[in-house]
Amino acid sequence: DTAVSQTPKYLVTQMGNDKSIKCEQNLGHDTMYWYKQDSKKFLKIMFSYNNKELIINETVPNRFSPKSPDKAHLNLHINSLELGDSAVYFCASSSGLGRQGQFFGPGTRLTVL
């Protein structure tokens, strides 16, 4: 059984388009995250949600809008895609805020042409 799942695994799209990535966790965790991994493998936090409330927004452009319909889901919508948005996006979850192991999904490779 997949603990943290993301769809789609690959996403190829044109500049200017709007796209969404979905994330679901079945671990019963109440905190979920989005991370971006660039071509140099550097992982950086984008957003954190705790009990469906936004906790962290790490100076991400407002073209990126996370939405948490319930504690098990955290979706990421991206408007007006740019070339620099190409990266691998990882969803993660943890039990509680901070100082807890975070469990990652398999990632979504976004390529903007």
Add this chain to the structure above:
Amino acid sequence: GESVGLHLPTLSVQEGDNSIINCAYSNSASDYFIWYKQESGKGPQFIIDIRSNMDKRQGQRVTVLLNKTVKHLSLQIAATQPGDSAVYFCAETSNSGYALNFGKGTSLLVTP
């Protein structure tokens, strides 16, 4: 060694040898650290964690050492196997305490 350009620091070891992967962290207030393993095409996988009130923690074939004086963390893997080949990241709690700050990553290559 330090990363140059697009290349991650790489550690090459022979199967059966012990591996030591090092990490320097910057935030002296960090009180929680994690090691992750990332295989090609997959998400980071939790290996082991340690809190700042400890200086050593052992798991199955892995040991994490924490030296708060010099802000240094290491991951030791005993009897390294080909399946251990991956990129390894250390992570520390962010200033907010609500997320993790990841280090650059070290690529471990295990040769038969």
